Amino acid sequence: MTQFTTPLYSKIIGTGSFLPNAAVGNDELAARLAKDNVETSDTWIRERTGITQRYIASPEQTASELGAHAARAALEMAGITADRVDLIIVATSTPDSTFPSTACLLQAKIGADHAAAFDVMAVCSGFVYALTTADAMIKSGQTQTVLVVGAEVFSRLMDWKDRTTCVLFGDGAGAVVLQASDEPGVLANRLHANGKLAHILTAEGSINGGSVVGDPFLRMDGQAVFKQAVSVLGDVAKEVLAAANLTADDVDWLIPHQANVRILQATAKRLGVSMDKVITTVHLHGNTSAASVPLALDVAVRDGRVKKGQVILLQGVGGGFTWGANLVRF
Structure with missing residues (x-):
């Protein structure tokens, strides 16, 4: 990897996203599930989660393919070609294969031969x-331009007979181009994990001897996840703001992980931030895991809400148990 002059900052210069196929609304999903005697409804889903629809990939669509579409859109916005990318980091829990990495497969798809x-x-x-890692790589002088992608096909982890989980998730991808800059971009990052809480959100299945060992489906203790998510998202937001010597009043837009509208509302309340300043896409996309934050960011950039110079607070929380935040000036 080429050694570059160590810059002061890294900055997001392009965003992109991609959703597979047509949206599957709650009524359509309920009709599909009813064929397996799984009872749910638009009202049941909407009241508990705020979700009205989600996108589900077709069998031939992989995380690398979804991610490649999002990556191309981000590169186009950034005005750079794939051969200028030094590093690709793909965040995914639903890789195309055990190896090679989804990032390597995506690299081939977009022609980023030097990355x-x-x-x-x-x-x-x-x-x-992934964004925290990319920021550190740029600030250390290891890279100049990094493509950061979140891509998921979570529908493949669903137990479609478990209505408490299968109605929540969707597939999609989001991407950003991060580049070395003389202007402040990524202002602060904070990451955390607590492996003692692994059991509250898990997909335990693994491959051994050519067979799936353990439960292959996503399992979740919904109440425990909700409680932890609201607590840690509030805490890490305050932590990352303090690291940048800013307050919640300085934040133009809050983009938390899009898991459940009630989590978004509770997080905003803990920070004293109006819901008018929270970018919300969970109702349209469902929970797309690692894709949810860049998807929501791209939507808000392209519809004109997020503007140059604004301060954006990005937050993630998920299985592991993991959580973190990035504070960026767009």
Whole structure:
């Protein structure tokens, strides 16, 4: 990897996203589940989660393919070609294969022939972990331009007979281009984990001798996850703001992990931030895990809400148990 002059900052210069196929609304999903005698409804889903629809990948669509579409959109916005990318970091819990990494497969798809590539797995905190890593790589002088992608096909981890989980998740990808800059961009990052809470959100299955060993489906203690998410998102937001010598009043937009509208509301309340300043896309996308934060960011950039110079607080929380935050000036 080429050694570059150590810059003062890294800055997001492009965003992109991609959603597979057509949206699957709550009524359509309920009709599908009813065929397996799983009872749910638009009202039941909407009241508990705020979700109205989600996108589900077709069998041939992989995380690397979804991510490649999002990456191309981010590169186009940034105005750079793939051959200028030095590093690709893909955050995913649903890789195309055990190896090679999804990042390597994505590299080939977009023609970023000069880029190093690796995956990060921190479930729904994955993008925040990946962006923190990319920022550190740039500030250390190891890289100049990094493509950070969150890409998931979580529908493949679903037990479609468990209505408490299968209605929550969707598939998609989001990406940002991070580049060395003389202007402040990524202002502060904070990451945390607590492996003692691994059991509250887990997909334990693994491959051994050509067979799946353990439970292959996502399992979640919804109440425990909700309680932990609200607590840690509030704490890490205050922590990252303090690290940048800013307060919640300085934040133009809050983009938490899009898991459940009630978590977004509770997080905003803990910070004293109006819901008018919270970017919310969970109702349209469901929980897309590591893709949710960059997806929401790209939506808000492209519809004009997020503008140059604004301060954005990005937050992730997920299985592991993991959580973290990035404070960025766009």
